[in-house]
Amino acid sequence: MARRVLLALLLLAAALPAQRLAITGAQVIDGTGAPPRRLTVLIEQDRIAAAAENLPIPPGTPTINAEGHTLLPGLFDLHTHLLATGGAKDVDWAKALKLYLAHGVTTVVDLSTYPEQFEPMRRLLAAGLEAPRVHMAARFTTPLGHGMEGGRGDFHTQLVLTPREARNAVRRFAPYKPDLLKVFTDGWRYGAEPDMTSMEEETLRALVEEAHQLGLKVVTHTVTVRRAREAARAGVDIINHGIGDGVLDPDTLRQILESNTGYVQTLAVYEPRGAKVIPARQRRWAHLMANCALARSSGLLNGAGTDAGMPGTPHGESTLHELELMVNCGFTPLEAITAATATSARLLGTADRGRIQPGLLADLVLVEGNPAERISDLRRVRRIWLGGRELNREQLLAAISRPGPSPLPLTGGPAPELLDDFESENGRSRLDTLWINRTDAGLDFSRMTYHRTQRAPGNRCLTVLAEMSDKDRPLAAMVLPLSKGAVLPVDLSSWQGVEFEARGDGPFQLLLRWRGGEAHAPFEASAAWQRVRIPFAAFAKPDLRETISLEFVISRPAGRKAFLELDNVRLYR
Secondary structure, three states: HHHHHHHHOOOHHHHHHOOEEEEEEEOOOOOOOOEEEOOOOEOOOOEEEEEEEEOOOOOOOOOOOOEEEEEOOOEEEEEEEEOOOOOOOOHHHHHHHHHHHHHEEEEEOOOOHHHHHHHHHHHHHOOOOOOOEEEEEEEEOOOOOOOOOOOOOOOOEEEEEOOOHHHHHHHHHHOOOOOEEEEEOOOOOOOOOOOOEOOHHHHHHHHHHHHHOOOOOEEOOOOOHHHHHHHHHHHOEEEEEEOOOOOOOOHHHHHHHHOOOOOEOHHHOOOOOOOOOOOOHHHHHHHHHHHHEEEEEEEOOOOOOOOOOEEOOOOHHHHHHHHHHHHHOOOOOHHHHHHHHHHHHHHOOOOOOOOOOOOOOOOOEEEOOOOOHHHHHHOOOOEEEEEEEOOHHOOOOHHHHHHOOOOOOOEEEEEOOEEEEEOOEEEEEEOOOOOEEEEEEOOOOEEEEEEEEEEEOOOOEEEEEEEEOOOOOOOEEEEEOOOOHOOOEHHHHOOEEEEEEEEEEEEEEEEEEEEOEEEEEEEEEOOOEEEEEEEEEHOOOOOOEEEEEEEEEEOOOOOEEEEEEEEEEEEOO
């Protein structure tokens, strides 16, 4: 308890904005594309109050002499996966957020979450979790399309095939208040794997129209010339990922320009790595670099994004490397910085940041050197401000390097006895969470159906049917998040274990997850209903104060079918 109180006090103190601050002597890149100028920048509260040469500084104003440094707007990354690690060890969501701040990135778009996670994540951010400004996207794809092969279940990415399905799916997700929508329109797998399905243009257009009526931007996973042309015609706001199957033709470039569609290349995730030469990747990279040069020379609205979180694409550092790669293909350093500041802000629809101008948010980065001449100087971050409040970079880096899960300013509190009896009218658990399914990865994943059925008049249960995939280790699981989206940890330490009623066709496992770990315990279910009790002592060293979910796991040989029914899931003492 004392640790949490201390953390809350530190976060409260850190959240207090600077009253007034002047930064003098720096070369200022204002984000508009104008050459750097030696300006004085005055910050009041969370805003830029003034930026001018020879600006009078009010008496008593704290002043930073930034000779030899460059001041620029905080950078944007329009394509991240904050829940993925980028291949780094011990990186959780909170550490990923800090990595962006430590590298001068003050606004990110997260394309890895699903809608149940939006509200608790926003509460954590509002409670003072050190983080850039985060925009969260709801995800859509086609049946057997890219985005549904991760084994994350039916709800993570909505499947749409027809215009009607697209409109209705957008309406279903609207109550979760996504900041934008991510649509996987293109199933090309880079010539290295069999292609997946792609979205028809009329379906995409219907989705975009519905989203725009709700004031939501639409970004797409689009990687081929044909689908880029269709995406622009359909009115999408940003094409994510560079085009890699060929060189953009004049008609497609013209369509993208006329539609005011942004182009975000994510070169950092595609850059060839390692000694092994893979011809398909080399061809794609040649096309990406050629199209990068065309995007500049044709005057496309070039934003900056990385796909960070994917393997070999670490959070924070990849944003800076993305700008270096843009310079390698022909952008000037100043043009690359403009792409990552004012243009990205325009594409995202955030008019309150991305430039150093009076009235805008004081999201600022001070770097040593002159990145307008040497883009690598962006790596020499010395100071960062978010909304006028200076962040302690050394503390950020120390928190990132600290082993174990990051401390959070909020928890889900203690767990109640009853977790679910499947009698709620809204289809949610008694914890107000949404059951979701999970499977093995790939488009050939295990198939599942699950719904509430009548066990007896006035008594419902959860019925799960599974058909295992043709793999060595197929998997099907039903997940009960203990808090919405399994984001906030829940305390089970006052309970001895979990019990439930079950009916099924053989052996199963209960998987207990906590922040930083997981453990299994077996149980049996037969054709007759029976009560199952599993003590927490059956799990290997669980952290019961930090639990996030329970999973009922079905493991069977390839091609086998299985069923499991559950009722009255509760904790016991």
